[in-house]
Amino acid sequence: MPAPDVLPADTLLYVDGVTxxxxxxxxxxxxxxxxxKGELRTIIGPNGAGKTTMMDVITGKTRxxxxxxxxxxxxxLTRKAEEEIARLGIGRKFQKPTVFEALSxxxxxxxxxxxxxxxxxxxxxxTKEETRERIDTxxxxxxxxxxxxxxxxSLSHGEKQWLEIGMLLIQDPKLIxxxxxxxxxxxADTEKTAELILRLKGxxxxxxxxxxxxxxxxxxxxxxVLHEGRVLAExxxxxxxxDPTVIEVYLGRS
Amino acid sequence: MNDRTxxxxxxxxxxxxxxxxxxxxxxxxxxxxxxxxxxxxxPDHAVPLVGKYVCYALLALSLxxxxxxxxxxxxxxxxxxxxxxxxMGMYLMRQIGDRGVYGNPELPDFMVFLNWSELPWYWQGFDxxxxxxxxxxxxxxxxxxxxxxxxxxxxxxxxYLSIISQAMTYALMLAFFRNDMGFGGNNGLTDFKDLLGYPxxxxxxxxxxxxxxxxxxxxxxxxxxxxxxxxxxxxxxxxRDAESRARFLGHRVLAAKxxxxxxxxxxxxxxxxxxxxQVGIINPSEFSPANSIEVAIWVAVGGRGTLIxxxxxxxIVNGTKSWFTGLFPELWLLGLGTLFVAVTLFLPKGVIGTxxxxxxxxxxxxxxxxxxxxxxxxx
Ligand SMILES: Nc1ncnc2c1ncn2[C@@H]1O[C@H](COP(=O)(O)OP(=O)(O)OP(=O)(O)O)[C@@H](O)[C@H]1O
Ligand SMILES: [Mg+2]
Numbered sequence: 001m002p003a004p005d006v007l008p009a010d011t012l013l014y015v016d017g018v019t020x021x022x023x024x025x026x027x028x029x030x031x032x033x034x035x036x037k038g039e040l041r042t043i044i045g046p047n048g049a050g051k052t053t054m055m056d057v058i059t060g061k062t063r064x065x066x067x068x069x070x071x072x073x074x075x076x077l078t079r080k081a082e083e084e085i086a087r088l089g090i091g092r093k094f095q096k097p098t099v100f101e102a103l104s105x106x107x108x109x110x111x112x113x114x115x116x117x118x119x120x121x122x123x124x125x126x127t128k129e130e131t132r133e134r135i136d137t138x139x140x141x142x143x144x145x146x147x148x149x150x151x152x153x154s155l156s157h158g159e160k161q162w163l164e165i166g167m168l169l170i171q172d173p174k175l176i177x178x179x180x181x182x183x184x185x186x187x188a189d190t191e192k193t194a195e196l197i198l199r200l201k202g203x204x205x206x207x208x209x210x211x212x213x214x215x216x217x218x219x220x221x222x223x224x225v226l227h228e229g230r231v232l233a234e235x236x237x238x239x240x241x242x243d244p245t246v247i248e249v250y251l252g253r254s
Numbered sequence: 255m256n257d258r259t260x261x262x263x264x265x266x267x268x269x270x271x272x273x274x275x276x277x278x279x280x281x282x283x284x285x286x287x288x289x290x291x292x293x294x295x296x297p298d299h300a301v302p303l304v305g306k307y308v309c310y311a312l313l314a315l316s317l318x319x320x321x322x323x324x325x326x327x328x329x330x331x332x333x334x335x336x337x338x339x340x341x342m343g344m345y346l347m348r349q350i351g352d353r354g355v356y357g358n359p360e361l362p363d364f365m366v367f368l369n370w371s372e373l374p375w376y377w378q379g380f381d382x383x384x385x386x387x388x389x390x391x392x393x394x395x396x397x398x399x400x401x402x403x404x405x406x407x408x409x410x411x412x413x414y415l416s417i418i419s420q421a422m423t424y425a426l427m428l429a430f431f432r433n434d435m436g437f438g439g440n441n442g443l444t445d446f447k448d449l450l451g452y453p454x455x456x457x458x459x460x461x462x463x464x465x466x467x468x469x470x471x472x473x474x475x476x477x478x479x480x481x482x483x484x485x486x487x488x489x490x491x492x493x494r495d496a497e498s499r500a501r502f503l504g505h506r507v508l509a510a511k512x513x514x515x516x517x518x519x520x521x522x523x524x525x526x527x528x529x530x531x532q533v534g535i536i537n538p539s540e541f542s543p544a545n546s547i548e549v550a551i552w553v554a555v556g557g558r559g560t561l562i563x564x565x566x567x568x569x570i571v572n573g574t575k576s577w578f579t580g581l582f583p584e585l586w587l588l589g590l591g592t593l594f595v596a597v598t599l600f601l602p603k604g605v606i607g608t609x610x611x612x613x614x615x616x617x618x619x620x621x622x623x624x625x626x627x628x629x630x631x632x633x
Binding site: 059061082083086087091092094098100101102103107110111112114115116117118119121122123124125167171 | 481483484485486488489491492495496498499500501502503504505506507509510513
């Protein structure tokens, strides 16, 4: 995909020809894609296709060998540190749920809401009224209002995933990256997660990486298929499902 | 990993300060007001001995602040302690004035012995007590800041950090052993006479130093608990358990670590400064790597991450040490090793950690997390 001279006006993120070379193995191979503002995008692809690596590049965890990632038209994320990228409004949920197990649900959310604050603020004892309200709102959204005082370590798998999504929401990011949010979830929990994500649509740009095709269909969003570090197909879920190459490398095997 | 043991409830905190108050009053009272014949009388030599333990307790607390809370296991905290001690020792040396063996009003004896003609630049100012006091915290603080800046910025964690902190204290030990460093070489600094004009041998001075040590420990505990209860404390726990996750939330991980690390080193420096006039000497062996490892054992015995456990561990281990070395002087290292293994096997959370755990278990899981809530819940 050659770089266009003018980006579409509503582009939030433009991944431009990104290659990640791990000692000769190209986890990403000149990958290019656009994300529009407020868009919900699902990304599918076989194991090792580079989905997680793509998120690593966007969030600054992995530096690409070549290529750029333009955010809001002008910021090149490949030159920013992880913390800076987080402060720019990009939040990420990891494949493996990582909440702070030794802290309560409420404290996890509070800590997330304080992301980027100066030390002086972190030493203040009183929680601001506004922060408290935001914590309550997010607790409602993720359905954990009744579990606020429980240690995050004792939550069920599904609850941990929602808490992690809540920790992203409380930071009110422009771009939310979710890596396999329903992996290992019960069907009921998967259903609830889909509802949660659909509620976010429009307010945030959300990228969901997922293997669960039923879940991807429920989200009914524009879908990108990755394969061997590049885009294999892109379009509606139905269009992608019907694409013969996609069926061959990915769907056909399951 | 349910380890909400860091924090005491409000009642626990009151109990802690009561214990400190008893410690503060009882030692001077038992020494001064109970007549020497009584079985409750505390002999004169015991006052600086308990005072020494209190300094160790503060040192242990300083380590728990970084290790228990932030997960940074320093095996070089003895260096910060020793630097604080040397800063105080330099003031005490200058206080000797012309009462040294050579009677030189400016130069400490060891410098006269080395045929030095004038005081090196870095000894200037140490005749002023306020200056020395500032240096007691500033010198360890600056070293810690520089060390921490490079180590944390390069994301050196875990065992690697422990190893380079050992190397740091070892290097300092070798440096301080050298005569030409100007810190008395092998012998270190000793033969102190008085502090602020009060003779160090006088009981009043000893009690004054004891009281100052307990107050310093109290302030240290108050400060540490204050940090642990603030959002910063929860951030440090988050960094300890999942550092990169904390970074992705946008937290300034480097600043947070550097802050407690430097504060902790300054606390260790203050402990060293109070220790030196009570034991009457500071020499390079205080930098020895084994000393720093011992501090980590005190913290482990008391209960890592509990803050109050660290001072208690220091008392338990050093009390045992005094008693044990009286009986079998050669076997102490073996005894210490056995104690450490026993605690690791039977009380992995240390004495206080285990007590807190038992209390939480009795109260049921619901209470486990409300431990903290009164501080900031309001909801
Ligand atoms: N640090 C690394 N060093 C070497 N190879 C790596 C590294 N990280 C990832 N890879 C490889 O890059 C390829 C892409 O990995 P990635 O995790 O992005 O795949 P994925 O699409 O997320 O797969 P999955 O569906 O299994 O999560 C894999 O073959 C992986 O082994
Ligand atoms: Mg992956």
